[in-house]
Amino acid sequence: MTRLLRRLAPLPVAATAALAFVLLTFPGRSGIAIRVYELFVAAFALAVLVAAVRRAQPVARDSLFERGLRRPVRANTSIPELERLRREVALATATAFDVHVRLRPTVRRVARQRLLARRGIDLDAQPEQAREILGAAAWELARADRPAPRDRNAPGLRPQELREVVEALERVA
Secondary structure, eight states: OHHHHHHHTHHHHHHHHHHHHHHHHOGGGHHHHHHHHHHHHHHHHHHHHHHHHHHHSOOOSSOHHHHHHSOOOOOOOOOHHHHHHHHHHHHHTTBHHHIIIIIHHHHHHHHHHHHHHHHOOOTTTOHHHHHHHHOHHHHHHHOTTOOOOSSTTSBOOOHHHHHHHHHHHHHOO
């Protein structure tokens, strides 16, 4: 605080010298000169008081208001594979093209793995048995000879159809 006062001490001295100069040179302007000087002294005193309070009570880098506006940082707990699957499902509900190109390979992979591991059935080598176990909805997506959609922008899977496919894959035991 004393260091700050030493650094700022020349300002009021210079202002007082300027006031004396104006009073001696322009005696008719003394009223306005004194008011300007008083304003300067008040501003200077206020600045010194603010500096003293800031030193006595340091403020956190961010105010509570600014901290409240920030969104909490969440740890990235999502699994990349799960995020990819979510995107595939979301896109598959939009267009038939996305069902065929994005979701179908995943359904085929899951069906192939589950049928082989749990029933000993190869999806492509034993299509009749696979169709019987998977059911119509899941088989339609899992079969190897499924043709690409004629209209790429046709509606994708409805949520109920998607639910049937997932339930069929889960039933493979």
